[in-house]
Amino acid sequence: MLLELDTPFTSHGEHLEWLVASPRHAGVTIEEVERVGGIVNVARVRPGIELAVGARFASTDVERIITGYLRANPFDASVTKPHAGLV
Numbered sequence: 001m002l003l004e005l006d007t008p009f010t011s012h013g014e015h016l017e018w019l020v021a022s023p024r025h026a027g028v029t030i031e032e033v034e035r036v037g038g039i040v041n042v043a044r045v046r047p048g049i050e051l052a053v054g055a056r057f058a059s060t061d062v063e064r065i066i067t068g069y070l071r072a073n074p075f076d077a078s079v080t081k082p083h084a085g086l087v
Helices: 030-036
Strands: 002-011 014-023 038-045 062-070
Touching: 014 030, 014 062, 030 038
Parallel strands: none
Antiparallel strands: 002 014, 014 038, 038 062
């Protein structure tokens, strides 16, 4: 799931605008995480990687940074939706 940050920031000299979340445990789907929340691995998009609508990106295009819990937001379904057209 590609997540666009509401407030991009700089960490260790790198500007971060996008993160990628994926289910932490086998058997859990991204759709389940979107619907009810769940534990996810969070990765940053590596510098120099260009994201384009309809284009795929490789596992080497991201770097895992933390494990966290992604909570479904019952008030705004758009928060938990992947960014349109990016996979």
